[in-house]
Amino acid sequence: MKAKVQLWYSNHKNIINTTKFLFISIVLLIIVWFTDVNQMDVTVVFPELMLLSVEMSKSLLTTLAGVFLTVATFTFTTILTVMTTYSSSFTPRVVQRFINKPHVLSLIGIFIGGFFYSVLSLFILQDLPTDRRILAGTLGVFYAIAAMIAFMLFVQQVIRDIKGVNLIQDIYDEAKILIEQEADQRKKSQRFEEEKIGKSIRLYANATGYFYDINFEILLDLIKDLSCELVINKKIGEYISKGVYLADLNLTQKDLPEELNEDKAEFLSKIADCFLLNRIKNITRDYHHELTTLVEIALRAISPGINDPNTAIDCIGKISNLLGQLFSTRNKYIVVNTTEQAKIIYTSYTVEEELYLSFYQLIFYGKEDPSVAYAILEGLYLIYMIADDSAKTSVKEFFDYAYEIAFENMQTSFDRKHLQSIRDDFIENRDDQSDTTAVREK
Secondary structure (H helix, E strand, C coil): CHHHHHHHHHHCHHHHHHHHHHHHHHHHHHHHHHHHHCCCCCCCCCCHHHCEEHHHHHHHHHHHHHHHHHHHHHHHHHHHHHHHHHHHHCCCHHHHHHHCCHHHHHHHHHHHHHHHHHHHHHHHHCCCCCCCEECHHHHHHHHHHHHHHHHHHHHHHHHHHCCHHHHHHHHHHHHHHHHHHHHHHHHCCCCCCHHHCCEEEEEECCCCEEEEEECHHHHHHHHCCCCEEEEECCCCCCEECCCCEEEEEEECCCCCCHHHHCCHHHHHHHHHHCEEEECCCCCCCCHHHHHHHHHHHHHHHCCCCCCCHHHHHHHHHHHHHHHHHHCCCCCCEEEEEECCCEEEEEECCCHHHHHHHHHHHHHHHHCCCHHHHHHHHHHHHHHHHHCCHHHHHHHHHHHHHHHHHHHHHCCCHHHHHHHHHHHHHHHHHCCCHHHHHHHHHC
8 A cells, every 4th residue: 555655646746746835825825714804813923013904915915926926937947947957968867856856846836826825815805994904914925935935945956956966976875875775685685495495486467667666565465374485576667568577476385275276367466466567667766767877977978969078987986886885795685575474575686787787888888988998997896896705706707898898999009008907906906805895894
């Protein structure tokens, strides 16, 4: 149930952020109705000095309605400009990231809410005696001050986020949190021994979309009485078509219990329904989304139109650090949920797959740039130093693969000599325990 609620919220997040301040406006209008129309005494809360006359309130609210509408239009134009800048300078992937920030669409919602409050308050005040002092105008003033503070915070945030170094650091920080959680869960996970598996049953997708999440509550309830492990072979963020192989239900006995075996297809379909597929990716759990964003920013930076290798080098360094932390654990799977008899196991990418997915485009497009090629090899060296011993062989093989491609594409002997130096250092010092310990501690 929780996973489905999160899925619904993710799909409607933008409209919720935009319209939630309409509800605040409705609450304020209800307060105005009770205090100004029904003449409730508010001097206990607000001094009489802060209450405005009906004429002053009408004039103020009329002005605020126009201001809120104008600023909402200006804010929307600013957001579109920032989105265009992000898309052209970095990658279209960061556009949605910018929109999802709470201060962005919420600001438009603040001004829209203020517009509705101002206009509807005028309807409430139209028949009130002109000699009365009311609360509607005072609330409008407070709302306008709050809206202006929100606008200043928005401007400050936009100025900060438009700088590439800040954007890259924010993406890195978010990816680091997800990868630390992933590595910690991997370290704590233990599986059943393979020889205990009696029968393996394949599960297939019932729908099409991006693998968003798993409804663990229902899934555990379905398999709680089975002695089994459910091994999920698809990764969160992957696009899955209907009928595609999803997971294996590994039983310790020879077959399902008799009561389940009679309706085997229906039972397996119910399990498959617990895999939530969506039209958009789950960026809150998929560290690959952040890694891919860093890769795309690096690729855009080394493109001929921008030609900014230093930004690419910065991204490569951060990607390498993240992968090193990910490979610091021996396990490549997570035991997500368990009962006394059943386990749900989420398998992740192998070391070879992670390295290839993260670096193959960078190697292809940066192989002729000496600084980018050196940064890639330096990053792989760092990954080797941080990684667990079980991952070192794969990292070494990928280092040799990247070195061979880069070395063959260097145009001058000096560039080749520069690459040769880091390879020699890698061969001679890669297993230096003092260096490895120092890097891991940092």
